[in-house]
Amino acid sequence: AQTVTQSQPEMSVQEAETVTLSCTYDTSESDYYLFWYKQPPSRQMILVIRQEAYKQQNATENRFSVNFQKAAKSFSLKISDSQLGDAAMYFCAYRRGNTGGFKTIFGAGTRLFVKA
Amino acid sequence: KAGVTQTPRYLIKTRGQQVTLSCSPISGHRSVSWYQQTPGQGLQFLFEYFSETQRNKGNFPGRFSGRQFSNSRSEMNVSTLELGDSALYLCASSFSGSLFFGPGTRLTVL
Numbered sequence: 001a002q003t004v005t006q007s008q009p010e011m012s013v014q015e016a017e018t019v020t021l022s023c024t025y026d027t028s029e030s031d032y033y034l035f036w037y038k039q040p041p042s043r044q045m046i047l048v049i050r051q052e053a054y055k056q057q058n059a060t061e062n063r064f065s066v067n068f069q070k071a072a073k074s075f076s077l078k079i080s081d082s083q084l085g086d087a088a089m090y091f092c093a094y095r096r097g098n099t100g101g102f103k104t105i106f107g108a109g110t111r112l113f114v115k116a
Numbered sequence: 117k118a119g120v121t122q123t124p125r126y127l128i129k130t131r132g133q134q135v136t137l138s139c140s141p142i143s144g145h146r147s148v149s150w151y152q153q154t155p156g157q158g159l160q161f162l163f164e165y166f167s168e169t170q171r172n173k174g175n176f177p178g179r180f181s182g183r184q185f186s187n188s189r190s191e192m193n194v195s196t197l198e199l200g201d202s203a204l205y206l207c208a209s210s211f212s213g214s215l216f217f218g219p220g221t222r223l224t225v226l
Contacts, residue, residue, distance in 0.1 A: 035215075037215075037217075043219060044217065044220075045206065047214050050214055095213060101147070101171040101172045102164055102171075102210040103161050103172040103174075104149070104215055107158075108158045109159075
């Protein structure tokens with residue numbers, strides 16, 4: 001069975017600084033997708049960034065980027081120039097390839113605090 | 117486009133009752149998934165529907181059921197409620213494999 005592990009229950013970063021959230025996963029599949037989702041205190045979960053396993057290039061979305069290490073099964077999220085609005089719970093997630101549906105497995109989450 | 121909507125947003129029930137939650141996906145999205153979120157267990161997959169067919173099911177008892185209608189709207193039902201069913205129930209519609217979540221329904225079982 002696939003698993004997703006986030007070993008940092010909480011992280012803290014100073015405004016304008018950079019922070020990296022860690023995620024490891026376990027799968028025997030070769031075709032899969034990885035995601036980072038953000039859940040602010042208002043509770044609406046939103047997609048931050050997505051990485052297809054077949055792509056070697058790391059995904060980036062503005063201030064958010066990932067370090068995807070397929071052999072190590074590691075998928076970390078880097079947030080640059082942190083802003084107060086980045087404070088939220090961050091979930092790493094895994095989904096198998098396009099066959100069999102969109103069942104997504106989530107890690108336990110990392111709560112990010114941003115200090116002014 | 118309007119986002120995923122869920123109704124009701126808050127619900128209080130007592131043990132033994134049943135409850136029905138509703139989810140309307142983003143227009144054009146044919147896949148709808150349901151997740152249960154609790155402080156202790158985190159986010160757990162309940163089931164996924166695509167074109168009115170259940171495509172995946174998580175490890176939940178038979179008291180949890182769902183369905184999807186021809187307009188892609190989905191409902192989930194929980195019968196014989198237990199205290200442990202208190203949770204935030206999240207619905208998500210999918211496009212190209214990414215999930216787009218609704219605001220959730222907060223269910224409290226007394």
